Amino acid sequence: MKNKEISKILYEIADFLEIKGVKYKPRAYRKAARNIEALTEDVENIYERRELKEIEGVGESIAEKISKYLETGELEYYERLRKDVPVDIENLTNVEGLGPKSVKKLYNSLGIETLEDLEEAAKAGRIADVKGFGEKIQEKILENIDAARMGRERKLIGRIFPLVQDLKKRIQGKDVFERVNIVGSYRRRNPTIGDIDVLALSDDSEEAMEEFCNLNDVEEVLAKGDTKSSIIISGNIQVDLRIVDEVSYGSALMYFTGSKDHNVSIRSKAKGRDWKLNEYGLFDSNDERLAGEKEEEVYDKLDMSFIPPELRENTGEIESAERGSLPDLVERVDIRGDLQIHSNYSDGSASMREMVENAEEIDLDYVLFSDHGPSLKIAGGLSEKEFDEQSGEVEELNDEFDVEILLGVEANIVEDGLDISKDWCEKCDFLSVAMHNRPKDATDRILSVFENYPVDIWVHPLGRQFFSRDPLDIDLDKIVDKTEEEHIAIEISSQPERLDLDWRNVKKYRDKADYVISTDAHSTTELDFMRFGVSQARKGWCNEDSVLNTKSIDKARSYLNG
């Protein structure tokens, strides 16, 4: 999958064009780069379908460049730009405070091409002598150069969640803060989070900033002003704080929640009316405030319904809000069952009894235990004999608990079908299937299993895992059609590393597909992962009706078995 590679080239082109002082094109290249980076589908497939231009921000020219690169492995336009200023633009601009313009100056004056050159020049004191630079910048470069070498990897929302909650509590705990909201990609429930953005209300912003920059785990203060500060806390995590007045709080929430593209779009709309939208409010052409204290008011004045943060990705939500046709999104309280949990019969850490007790505590009506089939021994795969034992225990537990306990298997899609017999399939309340390797004919294998076995749920459909596994290269159009035909539900996994099916595809297929949101919990605490799956369903524009486990077990059963 070359998405990352291509978006990197586009980002670099943007930087090189900025070096040359070209207007607007850098923004265009960056926008295209961002959208390609965010794709779940392999850009090469989109190229093969001749649909590159459907990607937001990709037009004639960029589509042609991507095609050339995919066909020849080279891009002359990019190579030419790089020849003019032959620097390691990606790494150099990774140094906090260094952008394309500074990199060019340093190249022209000192011939700096790499981070090593930069460090050497800074240590020798040569940077301070360059016009436009000085001692402080030179010092800052030396301080930040190692961070640039390491890079800052994005964090998974499900993993950073406790830390964010704790940080929020710590800030809220200080009297000088009257209101605190976590915003940015976290509020939008992005699967991954680049930094933690915080909006706050305080009548003494100076003192508030002081407290913020002196939190006990602050490692570096990147910037500190009256309304805005940035710090690095332990774990190499950046935290940005913005403080505004109450009259601006709503518009500041909008600004700081983003996304950037959503902001730009919506600000352009305001501008089209001769108004102005910024973090302080919505203003008419006489600078009279039209709204600002509440987000709802700002959207309302712009003749839009309120846009839930999860939808603010500039993927059609603005037009939809203008038409008043945004979906009524599914909520966590709508969820009535969890159709993938595990116990110590396989690689789970808790007994079935413990899992059920906890499920009852969080008001679930039903749960499905579905451990791996026999071919996945490393993941604690069960033999049919072990399954039968488990089945016996399920029967006992069902007598004892109100929660309806269902038993199934996560069967593995293998070369000639599933790794369990059809007889075994019939013993399952629900049959879940998944692919755990990546053969060339994956699409056909999946389709054939859907046709030939009584499949109920297709779990972690793309097999994606953040930072380690790319999504499977399969024909989702075809497979989703088949799930509709066969009454098979598609899982949205709540596991932080998976969140699979991903929200963009969830959105794409939401009218056809029936989704189930599952935790894949391997311990009692992981039952709480449900919130992350629900967030992804919301990002995918799902209403309650598109999610099967918001329904009673009888309704779910009659659909899946029908």
Added chain:
DNA sequence: GCCGTTTTCGGCCCGACTGTTTTCAGTCG
């Protein structure tokens, strides 16, 4: 370079912080 219930050409979001600068450019959100 992209894009269109104002446009197929003429626009392209808006502001804070920093360092170096005598008034602002660069970078970042």
